[in-house]
Amino acid sequence: MVTTVCDRCKKHVALTDDVIELQSIIQNDQHLPFTIKKCRHIRCSPSSAQWIIHPDFDLITDSRPKYNKKQYPLEQQKTFEKQYTNAWLELKLKQHKESKNQRIQLLTC
Ligand SMILES: [Zn+2]
Secondary structure (H helix, E strand, O other), X not given: OOOOEOOOOOOEOOHHHEHHHHXXXXXXXXXXXXXXXXXXXXXXXXXXXXXXXXXXXXXXXXXXXXXXXXXXXXXXXXXXXXXXXXXXXXHHHHHHHHHHHHHHHHHHO
């Protein structure tokens, strides 16, 4: 990743809130963040964010007909919701581990 500024809202994007990181988990491609030269919040990408179904994530609707998830059969919607939600949870776990490691480093300094 070259930048940490969201190409939509122009605010800083934490690694664990980056849609490219989310996509790299879904596609099982660890090199994806290095090949895509942009950075975007998950919430600033409604086509991806609409698939995350979790009490800690406010529901997002992609109102663009071309990307709205309602165009897919219900079974496929469930599959994508599971993939994206699990990838998002994996990012949250990564964030938790990183903050825990930072605390441990502070304690050992
Ligand atoms: Zn953004």
